[in-house]
Amino acid sequence: GAVVSQHPSWVICKSGTSVKIECRSLDFQATTMFWYRQFPKQSLMLMATSNEGSKATYEQGVEKDKFLINHASLTLSTLTVTSAHPEDSSFYICSASGQGHGYTFGSGTRLTVV
Amino acid sequence: GNSVTQMEGPVTLSEEAFLTINCTYTATGYPSLFWYVQYPGEGLQLLLKATKADDKGSNKGFEATYRKETTSFHLEKGSVQVSDSAVYFCAQGGDNTDKLIFGTGTRLQVFP
Numbered sequence: 001g002a003v004v005s006q007h008p009s010w011v012i013c014k015s016g017t018s019v020k021i022e023c024r025s026l027d028f029q030a031t032t033m034f035w036y037r038q039f040p041k042q043s044l045m046l047m048a049t050s051n052e053g054s055k056a057t058y059e060q061g062v063e064k065d066k067f068l069i070n071h072a073s074l075t076l077s078t079l080t081v082t083s084a085h086p087e088d089s090s091f092y093i094c095s096a097s098g099q100g101h102g103y104t105f106g107s108g109t110r111l112t113v114v
Numbered sequence: 115g116n117s118v119t120q121m122e123g124p125v126t127l128s129e130e131a132f133l134t135i136n137c138t139y140t141a142t143g144y145p146s147l148f149w150y151v152q153y154p155g156e157g158l159q160l161l162l163k164a165t166k167a168d169d170k171g172s173n174k175g176f177e178a179t180y181r182k183e184t185t186s187f188h189l190e191k192g193s194v195q196v197s198d199s200a201v202y203f204c205a206q207g208g209d210n211t212d213k214l215i216f217g218t219g220t221r222l223q224v225f226p
Binding site for chain 1: 148150155156157158159160203207213214216217218219221
């Protein structure tokens with residue numbers, strides 16, 4: 001079956017630094033990738049949708065300059081949280097679809113900003 | 115707009131009990147419907163899905179039927195196990211380039 005690898009699984013960073021999260025489709029070409037954020041005991045909130053080679057489409061209320069998304073190849077998308085602050089601490093999950101594989105999720109990244 | 119509503123948890127059951135987690139949706143068209151499961155500290159795993167009315171999705175003893183007349187996709191399992199303890203999310207989506215719309219999730223706790 002389709003596999004999406006997300007790294008790192010957890011990261012702790014200092015306030016003001018930037019953190020990059022990678023999402024890779026291992027055995028299929030992901031034409032579309034989705035990035036979600038999940039607060040404790042809450043549902044997933046879609047942050048943005050990216051199509052390979054195009055700029056990401058951000059959901060209302062999500063800061064484009066803070067959450068930089070790159071989808072430069074059919075197997076890799078990255079989310080960079082710039083100038084992270086404690087309120088950015090959350091669980092971030094990517095999802096990839098393409099080549100008949102729909103909505104395969106990564107295992108998530110727990111970000112803690114101290 | 116499109117939305118998904120699912121019952122609030124937590125749902126607490128004894129092992130071998132019958133499980134139902136209700137899910138209803140609103141949509142302008144005919145979306146695909148999904149149930150995802152999230153174990154503690156992990157990402158989401160697709161549990162089952164249905165793409166059209168009257169389809170039944172099933173996996174690992176779980177079932178859900180796409181009911182257009184009641185706009186529902188309730189999750190059922192005849193006999194739960196402790197290992198089924200997790201958060202279950204109902205979701206709707208279009209084709210694979212459309213975003214998924216999730217319900218708020220229902221936490222299931224199964225005790226021996």
